[in-house]
Amino acid sequence: MTVPTAAAVFDPRLDLELKREVSVPPRLLWRAWTEPDLLMKWFTPAPWRTTACEIDLKPGGKFRTVMEGPNGERNDNMGCFLAVEHEKLLVFTSALGPGYRPTDNGFMTASVIFEPTAEGTLYTAIALHKDEAAKKTHEDMGFHLGWNTALDQLVALAKDL
Template sequence: MTAQTNAVTATVFDPRLDLELKREVPVPPALLWRAWTEPDLLMKWFTPAPWRTTACEIDLKPGGLFRTVMEGPNGEKNDNIGCYLAVEPEKLLVFTSALGPGYRPTGNSFLTASVTFEPTAAGTLYTAVALHKDEATKTQHEEMGFHHGWSAALDQMVALTKGM
């Protein structure tokens, strides 16, 4: 397998290190963008059930805060803080847990993710890519349920945005 460059994000997808979810959905990019960038909307779909997103803060600019708090059915709680690296309205979001607001290092380098929204005749080609520092971290994320979890969250987002 060879690495492929994604022209939109200018990142190189490496199947040894990265995970990808790509699907065409019947919702226009503008509504998916709102679901990703408005905290009240993001909290309704971001975490696959039975988990819930109970808090969200967004400062939508490069270097701006992206924070979510996820709570599990047994009282588990994950407070995730990161920052945006790239923001192109209705086209691209890139964020990372390695850096916090103002690009300050967090000490957490679990992943950097990009989400692209490409208009199609039927809606949007939605692509989410999770970049990892090494194969072990990629494998850990895959075993945690990347494909199932991110697909379930996408299904929840599509259901939400279809009703908007």
């Protein structure tokens, strides 16, 4: 399968990537990414929790999550979808809100690509950053551990769907 054209092109100077083959078909991963009640069960690495989620699954549509930490931390993340290709691709950003309205807190743009394989899905997540400092900040926040943990939680949930 070819990567959807709206997917991000990875630049190692500016971007972070998680690529893993998982033993779940794309349709189940898609459901867990696009149904708010399911996304809230896996999206945030434990012990953090996702306590709210709003999804308007279309380009320009709202993508909002609220993440809460074990010590009372709270992150309310508002953004919008830039591209939606059913069971293949999601692209979303915090640089724009619903209806493509600019925000003041753009942190990243992310692509999540679902490619079917004989074993399940080649899952690729790419986080794009505006500069090397933003990439480093995200890396220091624990991108690799956090996104891998969330993916493990996603796979466990999807296997039960």
